[in-house]
Amino acid sequence: MSLDTVLHKIDGEIDLALDRLISLLKIPSISTDPAYKGDCRTAAETIVNDLATIGFDAQVRDTPGHPMVVAHGGPDPVDGLPHLLFYGHYDVQPVDPLELWNTPPFDPVIEDTPKGKVIRARGSSDDKGQLMTFIEAMRAWEAVNGALPCRITIFLEGEEESGSPSLVPFLKEHAGELTADIAMICDTGLYDGRVPAIVTQLRGLLAEEITLKAANRDLHSGFYGGLAQNPIHLLTRIVAGLRDDTGTVTLPGFYDDVPELSDELRAQWQGLNFDHARMLEDVGLSVPAGEQDRTPLEKVWSRPTCEVNGIWGGYTGDGFKTVLPAEAHAKISFRLVGQQDPDKIHAAFVDFVNARLPDDVECVFSNGHGAPASVMSTDNPAFEIARGALSDEWGVEAAFVGAGGSIPVAGHFKEVLGMDAMLIGFAKEDDAIHSPNEKYDVQSFHKGIRSWARILAALAERS
Template sequence: MTDRLDDVLAHIDADIGHSLERLFRLVEIESISTDPAYAGACLQAAEWLADALSGIGFEASVRPTPGHPMVVGHAGGDAGPHVLFYGHYDVQPVDPLELWNAPPFQPKVVTGPNGAKQIVGRGTSDDKGQLMTFVEACRAWKAVTGSLPVQVSILFEGEEESGGHNLVPFMEANKAELAADLAFVCDTGMWDATTPAVTTMLRGMVGEEIVVTAASRDLHSGMYGGAARNPIHVLCNILDGLRDETGRVTLPGFYDGVGEVPEATKAEWRGLGFDEAAFLGEVGLSVPAGEQGRSIIEKVWARPTCEVNGIWGGYTGKGFKTVIPSKAHAKVSFRLVDRQDPEAIRESFRAYVRAKLPADCSVEFIGHGGSPGVRLPADIPALVKTRAALTDEWGKPCVTIGSGGSIPVAGDFKSVLGLDALMVGFSLDDDRIHSPNEKYNLESYHRGIRSWARILAALSEGAR
């Protein structure tokens, strides 16, 4: 079937105008998942996608959840692995509306400052444009050959932008139906506008909020200062001890399961031309923090961290109030990599805090979720074939990159369905996702469709 690839690519090129019109129809639906007022629009988007999949031969349907619905579709293929493709049809709110140059749900193509054609509108990059590249690649294979090179299942979510609370329960309840050989996630990007990438590393996360209580009420610092315990001092001492002078996290067992990045991967990263000074300079900094002796890329993509995200207590209003507060609060997050266990990290942190707590003080812990990190082996056949297909399309070697952030669904695919997830997307850093004037380069959309057509063909090779 791969001998028809050139015909499929030619069909994609000839049909790009209609492909763009279909994307516009989806973007026009105001599927803002976090606002209950848009529940009807979320359902409309799910129904639109199910109809689109059914129209190209998928067995597709809208599946209810306690929140916004899922869309599930299946289509048989000629050979190769069974692929499960994930995307999300919900979008972020558009506020502040006055900062948009055009109505956010009236997509159009404009010329950007660098002369590139851009599709503008909410969801064009995150994630409607991205998921539609895959749908349109399937459409092209079906139009030219009547079938797909590999067996494909599709899972579209409607709550990614509002917590995704129903995704894991849905996957657990439908394990048999969602069984596959590997997963693809399209919610990622390229290294730059001309260099394709597969994201093979994601950091997981553990979030913790702590409340330290000393006295039973706020105290006058003149009457009690020097005699009464100040919970802000206690909390600051606890937080300060979380990292040593070299930048390493001090929690017992914190680095269990953390491996070193292979030297071949480090060499590939060095070849990316990443400008560390510019990276920090853009935010007004110049001296790298964190673990000593490691590059910024390694720190952000492949090393675990501990950060204090907020701290407060006592009087914080205007003017001055001489008070020793009863309570002090902090929010702490840990970014995790490799095989670190989120719950083990959480328990180690809580044990550390309790051990550092003086007499007469108590602590309350409030958990804020946890997910493991993801790192794909560099030699799995699907990754090798995907990189080769992307290299063929873009004319530049496809690189493997990491992400300092977290995409929980990638870890969920592994923990719930036992699937490795390859993260392939075509967004760019300047796409302004979650911000006014979101855009998706027309080339990202067009060549994204072509890229998926090539990937599906590559996965089928050698499978017979």
Template sequence: MSSLTSVLARLDADFDKSLERLFDLLRLKSISTDTAFKPDCRKAAEWLVADLSSIGFEASLRETPGHPMVVAHYRKAHDAPHVLFYGHYDVQPVDPLELWKTPPFEPRVEEAADGSKRIVARGAADDKGQLLTFVEAARAFLAETGSLPLNVTILLEGEEESGSPSLVPFLEATKKELSADVALICDTSMWNATTPAITTMLRGLVGEEIVITCADRDLHSGLYGGASWNPIRVLTSILGDLHDETGRVVLPGFYDGVSDISPDVKANWDRLDFDETAFLGGVGLKTPAGEAGRTVLEQLWARPTAEINGISGGYTGEGFKTVLPSKASAKVSFRLVVGQNPDRIRASFRKFVEDRLPPDARVEFHAHGGGPGLKISDENPALKKALGALTDEWTQEAAVIGGGGSIPIVGLFKDILGMDSLLIGFGLDDDRIHSPNEKYEMESFRRGQRSWARIIAALADKA
């Protein structure tokens, strides 16, 4: 404990220097989606390799068909736990540029109305500020004690914001090198500004595009209306059948393997004091639309969904055109929870559609990705230690939360590297990631460093 105390003191004493390093990294225009910034992405990777090497890691830049990976190792002893820390150094484009108060790659400190300070720049929260909280914690350990109490591997990606096309081949090629006891992922948020959180549940995803064709060309509705099948009518009828009056999805076998949350998890979520009215009211809604009898948090984190994300067909331009279209299409996504099989859900949906087609209608299906839901066991010892460390730092009980979306890297680490992930980040919902004037709270950056120092110490404790 005495070594941790000195490490925390070192972090506080050197905080201004850590802020300077963050600003240096934020100035690099590492936009991965735009080839014009390919040299800048490489500069960011090289900056991280140099920085990690300077504090004692064996760091290297690894080439990929796209932007390079950064891999760094600190090897302590064979009997010490081994963690893999993941982050990404690439950032989103800055458009629309005119909405930025100051240039997006000229980081600055802004004072909020309540007197708190925040770091404003593209990448401040997503993900440069987040990943450096871990690096700074490791820096303080090495400077203060001469070593880390864990074996640590760091993987920093340069294509997360552009679909990670190089990630799967890279993980498969480096499986032996990167596999560890647990992965630590920083690309997430706290529950609120004073309550740290670990995300332990993520929903999976199945995406399907369906195209229904009836006549061999568009038809005049006065000449053919009533006598010919309208694919929009067919499509909307099928989509309207997906849910019953209670909000349940009616696909055969859809809920196979789906379990209710445990009483302990429900009690934990109840303690979060989530305001359903304020949550829905913030987007102009009043009434939950999911399964009847389920709380909004259950609907978001622990229940599967079927959602229609887009419909197209017929004439949608200015004015009016009385046409019966030849084709109509829709994009449908299913958010899945642990226990559901993505392939079975896809097959069930396709049969559901085919069974409802009239004789003159044909359907094409186009798959758009799929992956299962994920959950970390409540009994995972690394989870318990990390929760305790976060609680110690923030002096408020760390929350165990779910995520309504999907984070592909978590599934890849599980499937390819065979390990669970702890999602621990210090962002806030109002950080404006992917938007103009992205920010990261100064307190998130400061206490994020201290939190990681405590987590490193806790994971190293064999008790």
């Protein structure tokens, strides 16, 4: 294997790689809108045809929704060489509001900005630009060496931006084909826009919606005020009681399955010098909330939360209407960590609310769906090998980091296929994913390709 020659090949053909990315970005593969069903299939077929040119046995696989892309390449698994699964998604978010775009979202352009060249288009960062970093690395590797460094399965879905309804059934049906030694997910970013990172833990999510019902109709507050129950008063008391004055969640047993950070990981996070003051200042805030005995990074990466996402009831139009509303509503979410069980937390939440309901008031619980956190074991040597390769490419020590959000596919790989995943990506916080004027830095694309070449070489050589 000649890594230096592969890297030289990548550098010399970066403009061709950008052309291929631009062609893919022109396809409006919006998965949530049925009007773009044909475009989603076109995107899948385009990628399959491209993978076939670099030696993969690639297929479009139908599902009840949008198709999957499954491709196999490289030598058959043998002792000493890993089998790697690469995951990404080819579908994109809707572009609304269209009038806020400075350029047409599916007419990609490369722009000069004060921070360098960027690729401007919907899907450039999330996730077409990211998945193409891996494909372009494989293209260069195959061109130089005549073969891929190890067994590689590529698995791309077309419903990530619309809830992935076909994902778990597909994984279960094709588990034997998709199971590998480790998965690699390219749907994350650099830390602080400059430090390469491997996400090793993701928070899970439990979503709840509650409706408190009292009288059988809205009541005149002059006739019934002080006599009848007001569900908004009751709802706000219940919601306020979910956290105490220190920011601690009060559900019984909520923290039973929450682990403490290892000393090694805590020290690594402290070395990142996270600037929480700047993060808050960017959104017009200055004082950290939440658990007062935790560092800011712990709060967003490794601690669970309870947040009220919406609350409403009664009359909210212009003017004034003096009623006691018959109903009050709230949407509440819990970010979960460690081994917290969404079903257990849901049951505790139901008990918490019901215990605070007086006679004449009932609560209807909706949703209550969730997914547990994903925690990867960095004891697997592949994690340190990949971290070293990333450090070599970017010239700064790569970090194991957490993520406050949720990427359910990592948990599905663990639960259904029994394997950990390395989440490695090259996006930046200012990429405006899901928003108008989404972009991906040309440097992220270029160095992302080089990074995957280095990671694959290191894993193949040292496994």
